[in-house]
Amino acid sequence: MQTVLVVDDEIAIRETLAQILGYEDYRVLTAASGPEALNLLQEQPANLLLVDIKMPDMDGFEVLARVQKDHPELPVIVISGHGDIQTAVQAVKAGAYDFLEKPLDRSRLLVTIQNCLAHRQALTDRERLAAKAGRTTPLVGDCPAIQDVRTFISKAAPTESTVLVTGENGTGKELVVGALHAGSQRGDGPLVEVNCAAIPTDLVESELFGHEKGAFTGADKLRIGKFEQAHGGTLFLDEIGDMGEQAQAKVLRSVEEGTIQRVGGRETMKVDVRIIAATNRDLADRQSGFRRDLFFRLNVLAVHLPPLRERPGDVPLLLDYLMSHLASTMKVVPKTFSPESLATLDDYTWPGNVRELRNLVERLLILVPGTVIRPIDLPLLSGAEREPNDTPELFRCTDFQDFKSRAEALFLQQKLRENRYNVSRTAEILGMQRSNLYKKITKYDLQTQIEDEV
Numbered sequence: 001m002q003t004v005l006v007v008d009d010e011i012a013i014r015e016t017l018a019q020i021l022g023y024e025d026y027r028v029l030t031a032a033s034g035p036e037a038l039n040l041l042q043e044q045p046a047n048l049l050l051v052d053i054k055m056p057d058m059d060g061f062e063v064l065a066r067v068q069k070d071h072p073e074l075p076v077i078v079i080s081g082h083g084d085i086q087t088a089v090q091a092v093k094a095g096a097y098d099f100l101e102k103p104l105d106r107s108r109l110l111v112t113i114q115n116c117l118a119h120r121q122a123l124t125d126r127e128r129l130a131a132k133a134g135r136t137t138p139l140v141g142d143c144p145a146i147q148d149v150r151t152f153i154s155k156a157a158p159t160e161s162t163v164l165v166t167g168e169n170g171t172g173k174e175l176v177v178g179a180l181h182a183g184s185q186r187g188d189g190p191l192v193e194v195n196c197a198a199i200p201t202d203l204v205e206s207e208l209f210g211h212e213k214g215a216f217t218g219a220d221k222l223r224i225g226k227f228e229q230a231h232g233g234t235l236f237l238d239e240i241g242d243m244g245e246q247a248q249a250k251v252l253r254s255v256e257e258g259t260i261q262r263v264g265g266r267e268t269m270k271v272d273v274r275i276i277a278a279t280n281r282d283l284a285d286r287q288s289g290f291r292r293d294l295f296f297r298l299n300v301l302a303v304h305l306p307p308l309r310e311r312p313g314d315v316p317l318l319l320d321y322l323m324s325h326l327a328s329t330m331k332v333v334p335k336t337f338s339p340e341s342l343a344t345l346d347d348y349t350w351p352g353n354v355r356e357l358r359n360l361v362e363r364l365l366i367l368v369p370g371t372v373i374r375p376i377d378l379p380l381l382s383g384a385e386r387e388p389n390d391t392p393e394l395f396r397c398t399d400f401q402d403f404k405s406r407a408e409a410l411f412l413q414q415k416l417r418e419n420r421y422n423v424s425r426t427a428e429i430l431g432m433q434r435s436n437l438y439k440k441i442t443k444y445d446l447q448t449q450i451e452d453e454v
Contacts, residue, residue, distance in 0.1 A: 165276065166302065423437055
């Protein structure tokens with residue numbers, strides 16, 4: 001439930017707004033003055049601030065300035081009974097989302113609040129997607145195919161053309177979308193993501209275009225759709241190949257005309273969005289069931305992300321980057337890969353692509369006790385993806401001494417795990433001196449933090 005804080009020195013205004021907004025399922029807080037509102041925000045966070053301009057002690061512009069300093073993420077709508085164009089312009093320039101004149105029109109009030117909250121959510125989604133993708137995560141790799149993708153981004157980002165990003169799951173399509181948005185003139189606007197495969201068929205239109213209150217059973221209030229949320233920014237239609245035919249037709253019209261119509265509504269609204277779509281399917285194939293006209297409309301600019309198995313030399317670079325990045329995020333010491341481990345991982349075909357590689361690095365950071373990741377630390381990779389004559393790492397040793405050392409390290413590591421890394425207990429079970437076991441732990445770098453009994 002969204003929380004709205006109403007700040008007005010007139011009790012009648014506060015009570016009226018509390019009643020209207022409460023009926024629309026908002027949680028409403030009220031304050032009779034600016035200082036009271038600021039104190040209240042220290043105790044109870046809000047999603048939106050409605051503030052009157054003319055108030056004693058501290059007027060609305062002073063409250064707005066304090067909120068922007070102390071709560072920069074909190075949007076503010078200014079209201080006043082002395083409204084004129086100059087005041088409205090001054091309010092917006094000062095950082096308010098919008099200006100409403102008293103007496104307040106109920107419909108305009110509710111629509112403005114809906115748009116404001118939707119815009120704030122879109123900006124939050126953009127920041128989340130940017131953190132996850134283009135702005136903080138580079139497109140790592142030096143193979144020719146990845147260099148071509150970088151060149152495409154540099155040329156396509158500044159344009160307003162629609163873009164179709166294709167590639168298998170886990171290849172990093174969201175990274176390309178984030179980079180395209182960040183490098184465009186819309187970079188400061190919202191980046192709104194829609195996972196078309198995750199939305200039930202009967203709710204796709206409502207999710208994309210919004211709906212009016214009472215449009216259908218369960219539509220108990222106005223909903224702002226993703227197209228409106230993305231106004232002035234970029235709309236990312238992920239997995240668009242899974243979108244139903246009826247929704248495809250409406251998306252085509254919106255893309256061509258730059259307009260939308262909410263479900264249950266009669267008004268046609270202009271929207272200014274750039275469309276970027278992504279899919280792991282071949283939309284050009286007539287058997288895909290995807291509308292040909294929508295495909296041609298989306299396929300103005302197209303880029304394909306190669307699977308990791310077709311990126312020679314990129315696995316070691318990705319391992320190095322992901323290890324450093326994840327270790328920093330998790331606040332742990334990064335580990336290194338032995339040459340044998342690197343060779344094993346470089347030979348693997350990675351059916352889950354970069355996403356699978358990232359998950360593996362995170363798992364190794366958490367579970368491997370030593371500072372060096374050896375072949376014995378690697379989980380069994382998908383058997384279906386190995387070469388038919390793939391030989392277990394233990395039997396690739398160059399000589400018998402190498403085999404004995406690796407076998408001993410593997411055996412000791414297993415016994416330490418069984419005894420939860422209690423060195424005294426492990427040494428007793430193995431029938432060896434504790435000092436000797438400590439030497440072997442150091443020799444094979446089996447565990448950096450061990451437990452001992454006093």
